[in-house]
Amino acid sequence: MSTPTDVRTALRARVEAHRGELLTLSRRIHAHPETAFEEHRAAAWCADLLRTHGYTVTAPAHGLETAFTASTGSGPVTVAVVCEYDALPGLGHACGHNLIAAAGLGAALALGPDADRLGLTVRVIGAPAEERGAGKALLLDAGAFAGVDAAMMVHPCPVEVADFRSFALGTLSVRYTGRAAHPSLNPHEGRNAADALTVAQVALGLLRQQLPPQWRVHGITTAAGTAPNLIPDTATAEYEIRASAAEDLTALRERVEACFRAGALATGCEVSLTRPEPDYLDFRGDPGLLALWRANAAALGRPEPVESGPFACTDMGNVSHAVPAIHPVLDITGGACAPHEPAFAEAAVSPEADRAVLDGAVAMAWTAADFAAARLGG
Numbered sequence: 592m593s594t595p596t597d598v599r600t601a602l603r604a605r606v607e608a609h610r611g612e613l614l615t616l617s618r619r620i621h622a623h624p625e626t627a628f629e630e631h632r633a634a635a636w637c638a639d640l641l642r643t644h645g646y647t648v649t650a651p652a653h654g655l656e657t658a659f660t661a662s663t664g665s666g667p668v669t670v671a672v673v674c675e676y677d678a679l680p681g682l683g684h685a686c687g688h689n690l691i692a693a694a695g696l697g698a699a700l701a702l703g704p705d706a707d708r709l710g711l712t713v714r715v716i717g718a719p720a721e722e723r724g725a726g727k728a729l730l731l732d733a734g735a736f737a738g739v740d741a742a743m744m745v746h747p748c749p750v751e752v753a754d755f756r757s758f759a760l761g762t763l764s765v766r767y768t769g770r771a772a773h774p775s776l777n778p779h780e781g782r783n784a785a786d787a788l789t790v791a792q793v794a795l796g797l798l799r800q801q802l803p804p805q806w807r808v809h810g811i812t813t814a815a816g817t818a819p820n821l822i823p824d825t826a827t828a829e830y831e832i833r834a835s836a837a838e839d840l841t842a843l844r845e846r847v848e849a850c851f852r853a854g855a856l857a858t859g860c861e862v863s864l865t866r867p868e869p870d871y872l873d874f875r876g877d878p879g880l881l882a883l884w885r886a887n888a889a890a891l892g893r894p895e896p897v898e899s900g901p902f903a904c905t906d907m908g909n910v911s912h913a914v915p916a917i918h919p920v921l922d923i924t925g926g927a928c929a930p931h932e933p934a935f936a937e938a939a940v941s942p943e944a945d946r947a948v949l950d951g952a953v954a955m956a957w958t959a960a961d962f963a964a965a966r967l968g969g
Contacts, residue, residue, distance in 0.1 A: 594960040602956040605701040617693035621940050624678030627720035630657040633676035634717050653733035659717040664706025668963040671714045672698050673744040675721045685936040687747035690948050694745050697952025709960050710967045727906035728869040741915045745951035748920035749929050753885050753896040755918045758833040760871035760904035761840045769860040771824040781822035782859045785815040788826040791854030807833035837872040874908035877915035887957040891950050921947040
């Protein structure tokens with residue numbers, strides 16, 4: 592079922608009426624980047640705008656200081672619009688999360704006055720820590736998505752993709768503990784933690800040639816000694832593993848952890864392997880919601896979407912395993928630059944980005960309305 596033309600016209604008009612507020616919000620968040628679990632200003636600005644326009648807001652929410660939930664309407668169909676607003680360390684909004692927040696609020700402000708008429712309960716979920724911390728996974732476990740019939744968000748990108756797919760992602764914190772010693776006086780008494788990490792990294796390099804094409808292992812050394820005249824007794828690293836599906840993460844993790852244990856065995860050090868955050872599951876778009884989105888994006892004149900395999904990771908994947916969900920990506924650079932590059936941060940406040948905010952808001956509002964109509968048979 593499709594939403595009546597007059598309602599679609601009203602939804603689009605409301606997004607346009609809120610243009611100034613939405614684009615101001617996008618630029619404000621962009622100008623004040625906050626990293627994972629530190630998004631106090633961004634969360635407050637979003638919550639305040641929703642509260643001003645009649646939403647009932649809970650902030651903080653579900654045990655996370657920079658999360659919020661907001662709702663309006665009392666219809667039998669509950670749609671969650673998800674907002675992100677965290678930034679990248681050192682790169683600001685080089686992933687364009689300022690657009691995600693503004694587009695999500697635009698959809699919510701458009702739907703609010705018509706929620707009951709459409710049979711909707713509209714829930715806005717302000718989700719912190721997408722770049723690192725798996726905020727949505729934490730919110731999902733805490734019940735933020737309980738009772739939700741469909742969840743949606745949009746993301747800026749260098750291409751237009753409706754059926755977005757992501758890798759599953761796991762994280763690993765590594766800590767080697769050895770024994771300090773003088774490198775010339777008593778080296779035989781030392782146990783070199785930095786060498787343990789080097790052995791592990793060599794093992795990982797050899798492992799990569801045996802891995803399936805969609806499996807990834809990458810990381811950084813965060814500590815490996817403080818002076819060249821001291822055998823280091825501590826070395827630490829942060830690693831990520833990626834696979835095309837959540838089911839593959841367990842097998843990949845076992846092989847990667849074996850490499851780190853080999854470093855400890857070879858050098859006589861101890862190793863501690865911990866998971867600093869929940870796994871990010873692969874995103875699985877709902878076919879019915881995708882069909883609605885495609886039609887609505889085309890009606891707005893968005894570029895023809897391309898088909899793409901997984902090329903990123905998101906904790907929205909965890910939501911998609913529990914609730915029918917979509918995560919379309921909207922082209923704002925025409926392939927000129929990609930997320931996590933400085934140029935993409937500049938693109939996140941460009942005219943193309945403004946259009947993505949407004950188009951994303953309208954298309955999500957239309958899709959939510961169409962979803963409710965199909966559910967209710969109206």
